[in-house]
Amino acid sequence: MSPSLGFGANEDRSLQVLWADGEYVLHRTERGDTDDHQLVLALMATAKHSPSTSLQRLAHEYALKDELDETWAVRPLQLVHERGRTMLLLEDPGGxxxxxxxxxxxxxxxxxxxxxxxxxxxxxxxxxxxxxxxxxxxxxxxxxxxxxxxxxxxxxxxxxxxxxxxxxxxxxxxxxxxxxxxxxxxxxxxxxxxxxxxxxxxxxxxxxxxxxxxxxxxxxxxxxxxxxxxxxxxxxxxxxxxxxxxxxxxxxxxxxxxxxxxxxxxxxxxxxxxxxxxxxxxxxxxxxxxxxxxLPDRLLIPEKLYGRGREVDTLLAAFDRVVGSGRPELIL
Structure with a gap:
């Protein structure tokens, strides 16, 4: 059974919005029975019927819970479904x-x-x-x-x-x-x-x-x-x-x-x-x-181009012109 997050008549009192960016909303709320008063963070997609990619990202973050340490990450606790919404519950470190x-x-x-x-x-x-x-x-x-x-x-x-x-x-x-x-x-x-x-x-x-x-x-x-x-x-x-x-x-x-x-x-x-x-x-x-x-902790092979400075400058200049004027160009 999913834990109650307090949505409903007392939603305004039980939820504090920490951040919203149009795609996700991060809340601070209480988890469990009223006698517990354990604070958690709840991350949910903005729309009630969210795009599948938004829900996949919540599921992916939850799947990483065992690889994230509480000393440097906000660790996921549970992926819950309540009233048609999918939410990721996270530990609340304060702040x-x-x-x-x-x-x-x-x-x-x-x-x-x-x-x-x-x-x-x-x-x-x-x-x-x-x-x-x-x-x-x-x-x-x-x-x-x-x-x-x-x-x-x-x-x-x-x-x-x-x-x-x-x-x-x-x-x-x-x-x-x-x-x-x-x-x-x-x-x-x-x-x-x-x-x-x-x-x-x-x-x-x-x-x-x-x-x-x-x-x-x-x-x-x-x-x-x-x-x-x-x-x-x-x-x-x-x-x-x-x-x-x-x-x-x-x-x-x-x-x-x-x-x-x-x-x-x-x-x-x-x-x-x-x-x-x-x-x-x-x-x-x-x-x-x-x-x-x-000092790099592993071998990193450079991926930059060598001996193509003039060609790169030509391409970047053309890119600037297209962005500025909106007129397409063809470069061979």
Missing amino acids: EPLARLLDGPMDLSSFLSLAVGIAKALGSLHECGLVHKDIKPANIMVGCNDGLVRLTGFGLASRLPRERPAPDPPEAIAGTLAYMAPEQTGRMNRSIDSRSDLYAFGVTLYQMVTGTLPFTASEPLEWVHCHIARRPLAPVVRTPTVPPPVSQIIMKLLAKTAEERYQTALGVENDLRRCLVEWERVQRIEPFPLARQD
Whole structure:
């Protein structure tokens, strides 16, 4: 028998909406009998008759429950059906999604502390052999009761160390376009791996420290173009109070090719932790060489093109023209 979640006459009193993005809603509610008062999180698709892909992602996240550790992930508890709705119940570590805190630039101490915590959680995820594929502020729980940062939203997570994405139409690409790594769009003939999560982490850090995303777009194809072809303004240019080393760390995470990014979450965690220690000690961060402790834990064969710089530039220029004018072009 499915546990009662309190839907009905007392729904407004028993449910707290933590986040809604149009596809899913995350609630905090009580589970079990009224004498128990155990708080849980309930994730459900927005529509009562949800597309099969949304329900499949809930089922996929539940299937990963034994691979997710409570120290760095919000662990699934049960997949339940109630009143025609499918919901994924998750442990409630306290706190709230990071997305609720992003109403402007964060102060640097809070930013660096959270950034280190996110990097640590990402490193633990990758050590388990998982690639998240949808890192974004809505899938990061902060302010937890024990002070740790936890990841959630594993509906797209992959056990494959490398995965070749299909070139789906932009509006059908799985994931969140605003935070998506270039290779995840399926337009670069490159594989998705753990470094794709690091790009999304870079977008998240950019938003945390500047209050804005590195790119703005109004339609899926424009988002794809931004991630593949446009270079964002450095955070220090957009927000002059950002220390240059922090800006450089973020820009390295946002490199278009995976080989130019940090190779591991541990590597970026070490650099962020150094920034945090210096800032708390002297309120200043001196420049230092990045990624000195960023040692890949496995062999990563580069997938970039060699000796085709002019051809790549020609293709990117044509792509820019087509996006800007709407007129098709044929290139041989």
